Amino acid sequence: MTHLDGNVLAGVTSSLFAFDLPTATGQCDACGDVASLAEAMVYGAPLGFVVRCRNCSGILVLLVERPGGVRLNMRGLRWLMPSATDSHPPAATPEAARFS
């Protein structure tokens, strides 16, 4: 089964977040792997984006675009940290972006 990678999330998330999602780093809540979202495996397009951990395949993020808006689940991430070199300024500090 061929999958994409987190680079494909750049467009759809550009209007959702004040930071670039693919270059953000996240920790998988299931296995603890730390990686940029660009390295995650993305399944399900074009029904939706099922963003899976490159290490354990656990779901990190699930995003579905439908008429009327986007539905987003990020429970699979223990935390998410925008890239320090992100030239698109974040709305909050990296500390505040961690989900506990």
Add this chain to the structure above:
Amino acid sequence: MTDSAFAWRQGRLALSATLSSSARSLTFDVPGWPGSQPGQHIDIRLTAPDGYQAVRSYSLANSGAGERLELGVERLPDGEVSPFLVDELEIGDEVELRGPLGRWFVWQPEETRPVQLIGGGSGVVPLLAMMRAHADARTPVPMRLLYSLRSPENALYQEELRSLSDTAATTWHYTRVAPEGWAGEPARLTADVIRAETLAPESDPITYICGPTGFVESVAHELTRLGHHPDGIRTERFGGA
């Protein structure tokens, strides 16, 4: 918080050229385009008369300032959008697009590490953008491309890649049919070829791999087995239609 740089805007097809029997270069005029960095992509959105929309990502073959952007699009047999772009879109037609997108798979001329580019099929497009920027920047940083193709007919931008060989050399690899005079048998890209034709781990390169998912994963796997650190490898996988 929305940034107007990511809003949908109109692009008008200004130029097109045949790249191969299955691929076409498309140059769009995009008023207000903020420019882009080598390796970035755009999303194109097409709307059918009944309101149905399809969105697909395409890498930019060019970069820098200016209001023109260039794509190299290959027609995928199962595709919904690529056949339309390759076979039907006409000069003067407009599409919606947003971008530039992507910060991960980007090369900056300020980067001092040597650069290894590895492309499979139409995965060469963002790598070409990097090679063009590299030539324009006249930087002494070494850059090389390993271009894996099924056959010579599938090559995109062949002449341009040859003309860039003074600044960045291309090694051609064929997996099914080779041109006359090519040393070796056509075969999948093996560890031996990768080792022989790419910068060694000791030169601490940044490596960019782009192409179909299977290609990208097996090449990345071989590179780490050869001793390359995963942090130095950036990948972009092309999927379907």
Add this chain to the structure above:
Amino acid sequence: MAVFGARRRNNDPALPPGQHLTESFPVLSAGPTPRIERETWSFSIETESGDVHRWSWEDFVTLPSEEISTDIHCVTSWSKLGTNWRGVSLDTLFADVQTSRQFVMAHSYGGYTTNLPLSDLLNGRAWIAYEYDGAPLDPEHGGPARLLVPHLYFWKSAKWVRSLVLQDADHPGFWEQYGYHLHGDPWREERYS
């Protein structure tokens, strides 16, 4: 001027609204293809009383099966006409099942789920299919066996199906939780909730 999707303006009565014909068979999955050995495969139906009706692969292939030739419709707008399958009817599998519940959650190897009314699975409308085009069903397309419910959008035809669990209400499955329609009738274009 080229018009995208001009073919979509279809007058073909075989195609539900908003669908276009494909000759290929696109693969769409929510995750990696699970590798399931027939030796360990099982399919079960679980009721509210705790009864579990389970079939091993050996049990399963001895059940009466049928050839099905049908059209399938994906919510992403492609339709494929005249696909050929072999499978066991859900009427056969539900023959000895006692339940007063009216809804089902299908569970697949790999974690996928989808919800359906029980009535959409009975009366000759659904199968557990294990062959496609005369050959064993490919893992990419849901093999060893998948649910086949062709009168609904194809996301309801859960690949790698492992169990059907009777539920008291139409609780949403994987895609339904994210806004896809609870029922999914392509002829009424029930794509989104």
